[in-house]
Structure formats: structure tokens, C-alpha cells
Amino acid sequence: MLVDFAGKVLAPRNRGVVLDLAVFLAGLFLVRALVILASGVVQAARDDVRAKLAVGLFFAVLVLIQPLGPVLKRWSFHQRNTFDTESGAGCLLFWFMFAYLAVMLVLCGTAAVVLGEVLTNGGGGANENVGVGLILAGAVWSVISVVLVYRYFVTPKKAPRWTFLTTPAAEHLGDAFIFLNAIGFQILWSSVTASGTFREAVTTTPLGRPGSITDLLGRLAVIVACAVLLYLPARIFYLAEDKHLALTSATILLANLPLIVRVAFAPA
Secondary structure, X not given: OHHHHHHHHOOHHHHHHHHHHHHHHHHHHHHHHHHHHHHHHHHHOOOOHHHHHHHHHHHHHHHHOOOHHHHHHHHHHHHHOXXXXXXXXXXXXXXHHHHHHHHHHHHHHHHHHHHHHHHHOOOOOHHHHHHHHHHHHHHHHHHHHHHHHHHOOOOOOOOOOOHHHHOHHHHHHHHHHXXXXXXXXXXXXXXXXXXXXXXXXXXXXXXXXXXXXXXXXXXXXXHHHHHHHHHHHHHHHHHHHHOOOOHHHHHHHHHHHHHHHHHHOOOO
């Protein structure tokens, strides 16, 4: 009976809700501790090359795993679903790809700059070319990632050459990368919102007296928009399967609730 219940909960059409709950629990118990650790590493990165390398590798890993989930899940997804890229949802998806590209360019650019500083180690000449090369490689990878993510929703015309991509194991591995991606974004977003500069910008909005209703509503609008932009790159792969679940909107909000509340009600 327990096995049957677990099977229903973890069914493909419910994995988006499971992701939302996992991110919510991580936001409550895990992400905060990791943010404190990450903040210490970022502070140390000003003088410590190893800390700076750790920061650069975090961004590099985050951008490298972006397309892995959709590539591994694509065949299995289309065996259960049909998605019309020319429909209204497909049109929204197309325009969302531009926002996704912007996010990827920022992440890749950050990784390239930080790793470039580590590799050049203050040198000039040929060493500076390494940094430029990393930035160009990051821009190319951003475009490739967006193409692979969009292709996830395009029905494949034939089976993939690598048989492994047609197996349930490939889909499970793809889910693992998507979950890891979502947690990574939460750590990044939480680290940014925990900074003094971000808090000052949020708590000095010209929307009324600090702490007033209009001030809180203004903060909520900004934070919700940012949270959705950074959560959708991972969550979007499940929306096509659970879009008919009445629970979906509530669990997506729940996933981002700890962060939204923490920032929206931050003291001035």
C-alpha cells in the first residue's frame, strides 16, 4: 500500500508538485544554511583564490546542467504528451526563451569573469585572452542551452541515436538534474536577496512610507516577478504535464513563499 502511494505521488504528472514541495522544504531548512556558507565564501573570494574558484565553479556548474534535464527527459515526455509549439502556450514559451537567454547570459558571464580572474591571476597579454575566450564560450553555451531547452517541447521525429535516452533511467536522471538546478537557483537567489545592497534597494522603494501597505505591495510585486523568473527555468519542464492540476499555482507559490516573505517583510 505504501509502495502504491509512493508510486502515485512520484508519477510523472505529479513531479512538478514534488519539485515545489522539495524547494519549499529546502527553502525552510537547507537553503538558508547554504546561503550563510556561500556568503562566507563570497567574502573570502575577495582575497582567497580558492574561494573565488569555488564561486566561479558554482556558476559554471549551474549553467552546464541547464540543458541536461530536458535532453534526458525529452523522449519520455513526448511518449506521454503532445505539445503544440504553435499554440498559445507555445507562443508564450517562445517569448519566455528570450528571458531565459538573458538569465543564461548573466550566469555564463559571471562564471566567465570569475574564472577568468582566477586563471589569469592578475596577468596580462595572453592571459587576458583566456578571459575573453571564456566570455565568448559562455555566450555560445547560452544560445545552445536555450535551443536545447526549446527543443524539449518540440516533438521528436525519430528515436534518439543513444538508446539510453529512451529508457526510464534517463528520465529519472533528467529529473535529478532539474531538481538540482532548481535548488541551485534558490541558493543563488537567496544569496542575492540576502545582500545589504539588495535589501537597501528593496526597502527604499518610493511606494509610500516604509512598512506601509503600498510599500509591502510594491516589494511583493517585485519579488514575486523575480522569483518566478528564476524558478520557471527549472519548473517549466513540468508545467506541460501538470497544467490541469488545480494545485499547481498554489504549490509554485508555496515553493517561493519562504524567500518572498523573508524579503517582502525585511526591516528597513
